[in-house]
Amino acid sequence: xxxxxxxxxxxxxxxxxxxxxxxxxxxxxxxxxxxxxxxxxxxxxxxxxxxxxxxxxxxxxxxxxxxxxxxxxxxxxxxxxxxxxxxxxxxxxxxxxxxxxxxxxxxxxxxxxxxxxxxxxxxxxxxxxxxxxxxxxxxxxxxxxxxxxxxxxxxxxxxxxxxxxxxxxxxxxxxxxxxxxxxxxxxxxxxxxxxxxxxxxxxxxxxxxxxxxxxxxxxxxxxxxxxxxxxxxxxxxxxxxxxxxxxxxxxxxxxxxxxxxxxxxxxxxxxxxxxxxxxxxxxxxxxxxxxxxxxxxxxxxxxxxxxxxxxxxxxxxxxxxxxxxxxxxxxxxxxxxxxxxxxxxxxxxxxxxxxxxxxxxxxxxxxxxxxxxxxxxxxxxxxxxxxxxxxxxxxxxxxxxxxxxxxxxxxxxxxxxxxxxxxxxxxxxxxxxxxxxxxxxxxxxxxxxxxxxxxxxxxxxxxxxxxxxxxxxxxxxxxxxxxxxxxxxxxxxxxxxxxxxxxxxxxxxxxxxxxxxxxxxxxxxxxxxxxxxxxxxxxxxxxxxxxxxxxxxxxxxxxxxxxxxxxxxxxxxxxxxxxxxxxxxxxxxxxxxxxxxxxxxxxxxxxxxxxxxxxxxxxxxxxxxxxxxxxxxxxxxxxxxxxxxxxxxxxxxxxxxxxxxxxxxxxxxxxxxxxxxxxxxxxxxxxxxxxxxxxxxxxxxxxxxxxxxxxxxxxxxxxxxxxxxxxxxxxxxxxxxxxxxxxxxxxxxxxxxxxxxxxxxxxxxxxxxxxxxxxxxxxxxxxxxxxxxxxxxxxxxxxxxxxxxxxxxxxxxx
Amino acid sequence: xxxxxxxxxxxxxxxxxxxxxxxxxxxxxxxxxxxxxxxxxxxxxxxxxx
Numbered sequence: 099x100x101x102x103x104x105x106x107x108x109x110x111x112x113x114x115x116x117x118x119x120x121x122x123x124x125x126x127x128x129x130x131x132x133x134x135x136x137x138x139x140x141x142x143x144x145x146x147x148x149x150x151x152x153x154x155x156x157x158x159x160x161x162x163x164x165x166x167x168x169x170x171x172x173x174x175x176x177x178x179x180x181x182x183x184x185x186x187x188x189x190x191x192x193x194x195x196x197x198x199x200x201x202x203x204x205x206x207x208x209x210x211x212x213x214x215x216x217x218x219x220x221x222x223x224x225x226x227x228x229x230x231x232x233x234x235x236x237x238x239x240x241x242x243x244x245x246x247x248x249x250x251x252x253x254x255x256x257x258x259x260x261x262x263x264x265x266x267x268x269x270x271x272x273x274x275x276x277x278x279x280x281x282x283x284x285x286x287x288x289x290x291x292x293x294x295x296x297x298x299x300x301x302x303x304x305x306x307x308x309x310x311x312x313x314x315x316x317x318x319x320x321x322x323x324x325x326x327x328x329x330x331x332x333x334x335x336x337x338x339x340x341x342x343x344x345x346x347x348x349x350x351x352x353x354x355x356x357x358x359x360x361x362x363x364x365x366x367x368x369x370x371x372x373x374x375x376x377x378x379x380x381x382x383x384x385x386x387x388x389x390x391x392x393x394x395x396x397x398x399x400x401x402x403x404x405x406x407x408x409x410x411x412x413x414x415x416x417x418x419x420x421x422x423x424x425x426x427x428x429x430x431x432x433x434x435x436x437x438x439x440x441x442x443x444x445x446x447x448x449x450x451x452x453x454x455x456x457x458x459x460x461x462x463x464x465x466x467x468x469x470x471x472x473x474x475x476x477x478x479x480x481x482x483x484x485x486x487x488x489x490x491x492x493x494x495x496x497x498x499x500x501x502x503x504x505x506x507x508x509x510x511x512x513x514x515x516x517x518x519x520x521x522x523x524x525x526x527x528x529x530x531x532x533x534x535x536x537x538x539x540x541x542x543x544x545x546x547x548x549x550x551x552x553x554x555x556x557x558x559x560x561x562x563x564x565x566x567x568x569x570x571x572x573x574x575x576x577x578x579x580x581x582x583x584x585x586x587x588x589x590x591x592x593x594x595x596x597x598x599x600x601x602x603x604x605x606x607x608x609x610x611x612x613x614x615x616x617x618x619x620x621x622x623x624x625x626x627x628x629x630x631x632x633x634x635x636x637x638x639x640x641x642x643x644x645x646x647x648x649x650x651x652x653x654x655x656x657x658x659x660x661x662x663x664x665x666x667x668x669x670x671x672x673x674x675x676x677x678x679x680x681x682x683x684x685x686x687x688x689x690x691x692x693x694x695x696x697x698x699x700x701x702x703x704x705x706x707x708x709x710x711x712x713x714x715x716x717x718x719x720x721x722x723x724x725x726x727x728x729x730x731x732x733x734x735x736x737x738x739x740x741x742x743x744x745x746x747x748x749x750x751x752x753x754x755x756x757x758x759x760x761x762x763x764x765x766x767x768x769x770x771x772x773x774x775x776x777x778x779x780x781x782x783x784x785x786x787x788x789x790x791x792x793x794x795x796x797x798x799x800x801x802x803x804x805x806x807x808x809x810x811x812x813x814x815x816x817x818x819x820x821x822x823x824x825x826x827x828x829x830x831x832x833x834x835x836x837x838x839x840x841x842x843x844x845x846x847x848x849x850x851x852x853x854x855x856x857x858x859x860x861x862x863x864x865x866x867x868x869x870x871x872x873x874x875x876x877x878x879x880x881x882x883x884x885x886x887x888x889x890x891x892x893x894x895x896x897x898x899x900x901x902x903x904x905x906x907x908x909x910x911x912x
Numbered sequence: 913x914x915x916x917x918x919x920x921x922x923x924x925x926x927x928x929x930x931x932x933x934x935x936x937x938x939x940x941x942x943x944x945x946x947x948x949x950x951x952x953x954x955x956x957x958x959x960x961x962x
Binding site (some may be wrong): 779783 | 947948949950951952953
């Protein structure tokens with residue numbers, strides 16, 4: 099029986115294999131063995147056909163077939179990406195044959211497309227009024243789409259691209275980048291030229307704006323800021339106000355950090371009606387429910403992290419918020435949790451001292467203090483408690499509580515550990531108050547109070563797009579990207595709007611931005627460097643020095659052009675300080691050395707002079723997780739290691755198979771990809787026991803659970819040295835030993851790491867693999883055995899001697 | 913739907929309370945022959961911020 103295809107018009111036509119073959123051939127241009135790909139895809143496609151298949155289903159089927167083969171060769175991902183792009187082009191622009199025609203279609207439709215978006219009430223009318231659309235249309239470069247991987251095209255198209263009121267896609271990728279660039283140039287003297295500069299950087303994936311910006315820039319709903327940080331005050335009105343603010347910020351897709359430390363404890367007296375408080379936990383549950391109520395039709399829950407200091411009387415219950423068991427009304431199923439830890443606590447753990455929990459109502463100033471001042475006041479309260487002068491308090495050992503934190507972290511991946519004194523002591527904008535918490539992803543460290551909901555605006559440089567033709571990192575280009583990104587972020591502040599007056603106020607007054615990086619692992623793999631090597635540590639140190647220097651310098655130049663931020667006077671910037679200088683301040687306050695290398699390469703004295711003259715932004719740098727925009731950029735997220743050489747990535751747009759292309763390229767160079775890929779699949783992406791792969795590659799291509807956790811800390815510490823905010827530092831641990839965990843998190847504090855993010859524990863069990871075919875049992879057994887000699891390197895020298903809970907000798911300086 | 917599905921999109925996104933609560937690092941069935949590990953990072957979590 100002949101197969102017929104139903105066209106979009108409803109008309110039927112016979113299935114034409116030749117037409118399909120030509121289409122597949124067209125998208126395999128430039129790939130090795132393209133004839134092989136055509137044959138393979140075409141023959142597998144035949145198996146999926148049925149009579150009456152629509153043209154859209156046919157397009158989909160070809161893509162599916164290409165994707166099924168990605169595990170054999172990542173080139174199939176290129177084919178799938180090109181096929182998907184082609185369907186998007188056809189839908190938005192119409193049919194074309196050659197790349198020249200495609201470029202011309204881009205040019206022809208651009209202005210009309212923007213006008214349609216404005217007419218439908220989707221885009222900002224200023225996009226038509228302020229820009230030379232005809233000129234910009236000539237600058238669109240569809241060839242840049244070649245940089246996108248399949249997952250990038252899907253993410254960009256599904257999540258970020260604008261849809262018309264009738265549901266039609268309005269944007270091809272290059273229209274999308276131009277719309278974002280225009281939406282961030284509205285305040286420029288020459289908006290068209292500014293948009294062109296931003297477009298060139300983003301469309302070539304050299305840096306990317308963050309999620310909220312990509313969703314809303316250029317639209318009539320420009321909530322472009324990414325992070326909102328607030329604290330709840332201990333009164334009913336403010337609890338209600340915070341609840342309202344969380345709803346609005348969630349609607350606008352911002353991530354939220356919310357401190358509940360100030361809320362009085364359970365059982366604390368309420369004088370107005372002569373009763374007692376339920377404590378913060380039920381209010382947290384209420385806000386947790388809101389995150390599900392305001393959720394874009396249930397598709398995307400709100401995202402929030404609660405912060406609490408660990409001296410709070412209800413902290414033990416805070417630790418249980420993410421537990422599966424227990425009273426569901428005292429749990430947060432959606433919101434995350436993080437603990438805000440003082441140096442005083444870390445020293446008490448070190449010295450095996452007691453730890454006291456208080457009711458915030460009785461220690462109202464404690465939340466505002468940090469460093470030595472916090473310690474002094476805390477010790478006064480301890481003395482008062484022992485003297486019977488406190489209404490409520492509880493005494494435990496510091497180590498007991500630290501163990502509870504680590505056990506909770508191990509079982510629920512929460513609370514994330516963040517260190518308040520390192521954060522506050524290193525803040526250069528400390529003239530605007532105490533930093534009470536970090537944000538949803540633990541990279542933002544900004545002061546806030548009842549009148550200021552602090553706001554941060556993010557972008558990330560894609561390091562993998564800053565390698566030169568010789569395969570070396572181009573530091574001049576990195577600096578150039580950093581400078582332009584800072585300008586783009588500064589523009590964003592004047593354009594963005596939220597529905598929370600305190601957030602808009604804080605944004606205007608402080609102009610805080612956070613420029614980060616992504617693709618670090620991608621780069622070191624391309625350079626043949628192991629993540630856990632001195633070379634890698636030196637490299638991230640050097641990269642972040644360049645980013646930091648260029649970003650700060652750009653902010654001083656912007657201050658000359660546009661004026662310094664309102665709260666500049668009185669800041670440490672105004673004293674000529676740069677982030678590096680604040681390490682010594684932290685050491686002095688802590689009375690202990692911060693164990694991080696202090697090498698510098700650039701002329702910081704010259705920059706200190708410029709900084710003293712004025713800064714446009716209260717903060718400049720933060721390394722976000724980039725788990726989402728990293729997909730668009732097609733690189734490894736943030737500073738994260740490679741999860742595995744082959745793995746499945748779960749996203750809101752489905753699951754995607756990821757094969758490490760750098761490894762494939764290296765194995766192809768050695769001529770052993772064909773002979774090893776089956777073994778790599780069998781070992782679930784672990785190459786350490788594959789005899790034919792040389793040891794130097796095994797060192798470069800370790801998976802996240804095979805790397806020393808101290809390497810994650812060292813990379814973070816070396817980057818943190820240059821960064822005025824913080825880093826979303828994911829941790830991956832194979833060990834479940836609490837003593838080991840204690841050592842690791844203690845080392846983070848000692849090295850001046852400000853925050854940690856998720857802790858991922860290696861699963862104890864994997865799915866049973868008992869059949870002969872499925873990951874053959876003998877291979878699984880061998881992959882769990884001791885690595886081949888010389889294959890896996892031992893933990894790097896940066897790992898300290900094991901101490902554990904019992905091994906920590908009391909030290910002076912407490 | 914074309915976009916949002918892949919040849920290996922075997923499981924729909926599970927947003928139940930249990931799925932959100934439990935760390936999702938495990939292996940999954942890739943094809944008739946293999947399992948692959950699943951990255952525990954959740955792009956949705958971070959999407960709001962970055």
